Amino acid sequence: MELKLLNEQGQAAGAANAADTVFGRDYNEALIHQIVVAYAANARSGNRKQKDREEVSHTTKKPWRQKGTGRARAGMSSSPLWRGGGRIFPNSPDENFSHKVNKKMYRAGMCSILSQLAREERLNVVENLTIEAPKTKLLSQKLQGMGLESVLVITDTIDENLLLASRNLPNVLVVEPKHADPMSLVFYKKVLVTKAALAKIEEMYA
Numbered sequence: 001m002e003l004k005l006l007n008e009q010g011q012a013a014g015a016a017n018a019a020d021t022v023f024g025r026d027y028n029e030a031l032i033h034q035i036v037v038a039y040a041a042n043a044r045s046g047n048r049k050q051k052d053r054e055e056v057s058h059t060t061k062k063p064w065r066q067k068g069t070g071r072a073r074a075g076m077s078s079s080p081l082w083r084g085g086g087r088i089f090p091n092s093p094d095e096n097f098s099h100k101v102n103k104k105m106y107r108a109g110m111c112s113i114l115s116q117l118a119r120e121e122r123l124n125v126v127e128n129l130t131i132e133a134p135k136t137k138l139l140s141q142k143l144q145g146m147g148l149e150s151v152l153v154i155t156d157t158i159d160e161n162l163l164l165a166s167r168n169l170p171n172v173l174v175v176e177p178k179h180a181d182p183m184s185l186v187f188y189k190k191v192l193v194t195k196a197a198l199a200k201i202e203e204m205y206a
């Protein structure tokens with residue numbers, strides 16, 4: 001399979017050969033959905049906390065006598081039925097939100113995403129992407145010149161100038177192939193891969 005090769009001005013400069021086993025897969029929407037949801041779930045920190053009826057601040061005094069008032073029986077103000085009472089099944093900070101995804105499923109899902117990006121021409125290849133200094137303005141001008149606004153840049157090795165310049169751009173993310181996750185591939189409108197990174201991706205998922 002051939003991917004569009006771009007120059008530093010964002011113009012077509014030929015084609016880059018890519019392995020069909022990685023970039024020529026069929027679109028599997030159910031599998032892509034599964035690995036994206038699993039990635040988001042595994043990133044949850046599980047820091048939410050609610051109080052049960054033992055932990056809420058309350059008195060143990062009976063609110064009113066058992067009979068004769070015409071009201072429903074009540075034994076304690078910490079009842080989950082009352083405003084300010086404890087939760088019946090409170091959320092715990094040690095709750096496990098992780099999803100298990102087999103390695104073969106993950107690789108197949110990533111290949112399906114990459115293949116669909118290639119079909120939609122959202123994935124392009126560049127020979128190399130560098131800037132002279134770690135300046136956000138330089139990188140912003142270069143990406144604007146290439147017609148890229150929301151872009152995931154995948155490079156074989158992280159260039160320090162490129163990384164520092166991209167940190168203040170909300171729609172730009174620079175990563176190595178091993179850190180390219182399914183959510184980022186789906187989220188960004190364009191994916192820019194260097195030739196060296198393309199070889200690493202093929203090695204990882206072929």
